[in-house]
Amino acid sequence: MKASYFARTTQHVDMGLAAQKLLSDVTDYLGLVETEKTKRLEIQSKYQVEVAKIEALKSSFETFLNRSFEERRQNFEQLFDAVRTSMNKGDMMSLEMSLSAVVELAKTSPLAEVKTLSSLRSAMEDPEHEFQL
Amino acid sequence: MVLPIIFGVAALSAGAIGLSKGAEGAGSMLEAEEKRKKLIKLYETYQNRLRAKADEVNIEASIYGLRQKQIKQDVFIRAAAFIEKIGKRSNVDVYNILCGTQIPIPEVPSGGGRHEIKAESVFQGLLSSAGAAYFFSTATTGAVTALGTASTGAAISGLSGAAANSAMLAALGGGSLAAGGGGMALGSIVLGGITVGPAIAFGGIAIAAEGEKALTKIIELKGQVKQAIAEIFLREAVLDGISKRLLELSDILERLKNEALKSLSELEALAESNLFDTTSDAQMEQFRALLLNVRSLAEIMRIPILDENGSINPNIDVVISTEAH
Numbered sequence A: 001m002k003a004s005y006f007a008r009t010t011q012h013v014d015m016g017l018a019a020q021k022l023l024s025d026v027t028d029y030l031g032l033v034e035t036e037k038t039k040r041l042e043i044q045s046k047y048q049v050e051v052a053k054i055e056a057l058k059s060s061f062e063t064f065l066n067r068s069f070e071e072r073r074q075n076f077e078q079l080f081d082a083v084r085t086s087m088n089k090g091d092m093m094s095l096e097m098s099l100s101a102v103v104e105l106a107k108t109s110p111l112a113e114v115k116t117l118s119s120l121r122s123a124m125e126d127p128e129h130e131f132q133l
Numbered sequence B: 001m002v003l004p005i006i007f008g009v010a011a012l013s014a015g016a017i018g019l020s021k022g023a024e025g026a027g028s029m030l031e032a033e034e035k036r037k038k039l040i041k042l043y044e045t046y047q048n049r050l051r052a053k054a055d056e057v058n059i060e061a062s063i064y065g066l067r068q069k070q071i072k073q074d075v076f077i078r079a080a081a082f083i084e085k086i087g088k089r090s091n092v093d094v095y096n097i098l099c100g101t102q103i104p105i106p107e108v109p110s111g112g113g114r115h116e117i118k119a120e121s122v123f124q125g126l127l128s129s130a131g132a133a134y135f136f137s138t139a140t141t142g143a144v145t146a147l148g149t150a151s152t153g154a155a156i157s158g159l160s161g162a163a164a165n166s167a168m169l170a171a172l173g174g175g176s177l178a179a180g181g182g183g184m185a186l187g188s189i190v191l192g193g194i195t196v197g198p199a200i201a202f203g204g205i206a207i208a209a210e211g212e213k214a215l216t217k218i219i220e221l222k223g224q225v226k227q228a229i230a231e232i233f234l235r236e237a238v239l240d241g242i243s244k245r246l247l248e249l250s251d252i253l254e255r256l257k258n259e260a261l262k263s264l265s266e267l268e269a270l271a272e273s274n275l276f277d278t279t280s281d282a283q284m285e286q287f288r289a290l291l292l293n294v295r296s297l298a299e300i301m302r303i304p305i306l307d308e309n310g311s312i313n314p315n316i317d318v319v320i321s322t323e324a325h
Helices: A002-089 A092-107 A110-125 B002-085 B119-147 B161-172 B183-272 B281-302
Strands: B096-102 B311-313 B319-324
Touching: A002 A092, A002 A110, A002 B183, A092 B183, A092 B281, A110 B183, B002 B096, B002 B183, B002 B281, B161 B183, B183 B281
Parallel strands: none
Antiparallel strands: B096 B319
16 A cells, blocks of 8 residues: 555656646747747848848949939040040140040049948948048 | 546647647748748849849950950050151050959858757657656556546555556546446557647647747848848949949040041051151141040050959959959
């Protein structure tokens, strides 16, 4: 009888531990579901912000380049008209000035200006940035 | 004998929930894997598109380089020959001829989004399953042993060894065969079900948890792919800019070359006929026009397509390769 009583007692102890484990696992699972949901929302919002930043940069980059190259195309047209006229007239002073203007304009690159604009935008976004005057 | 029934129902319910959760978790993992493959494929499509565009611009840069070489030959070397012919000396510079451009292709982490089930969590699930199986099994057999009676009418708790075991299984089977119950055979099946049900429950919850993690991983990958595609579009815009710049400089080179060649051809013809006259104002103006055009060409030839570092945007460094010629 004593052996039977002992066996039943140990079974009750095991039953209690197992029930506790069961409850704990279910609670952990429900907690994990909520945590993962929150994580997903945070991830989605983080990437939305990143993508929006890149898209805005691309958009301003394209707009600036298109406008800039078009303006430059018109300016080069005018300068080469002046080059031709100077050549035809044999006006070397005017030819030198026109060619110099062509070279100076060609040296400035809209791509380099974009870099400057981009740096300026970064500086504007940085609250700690100090402009050296 | 209500307790074994309670355990049985509880075990069955747990098993049913476990099956449902397990199926849900497995479904989530399969769905995540499918989405992962689609996202990687989508990203690779855009990556290849960018590579194709980068190759196009690289070819345009090489063509610009060939144009530079041609101008050196057609204008600079030819003008130098003319100057030598009229008894003067000249020097032709070495230029950095454009060979090509390269742009970095954005990458997503290799194997990104793939959810690897951790051995630790599976092991914990298995431990829980084993614990639950043990719990329901021992609880049921314990209750039947403690409270049940054998077909002889004797209390099972008073029996021992094989007799106690047989009586317990028969009680679980709804009584002995002779008494119209399912006997030991059915009892064994019932006990098996009671053991397996909770095991399924724990296993199912463990799988469902892994499914949740897999879904989160896929959301992360989706974000990474979206960002990488946006960066690809930005790089395409940069390549368009480089292409426009190459076109602009090519056009200027071509126009200056034509102006220079006009003067050079006339001067060469005069020199060929020994009519070149340094005292003629008109011829000297022609010679000056040639020098002005050639010097302008030389300055344009020296202009780098981008700045020295090839940097356009703080985040994108384009590699520009040149060779001295």
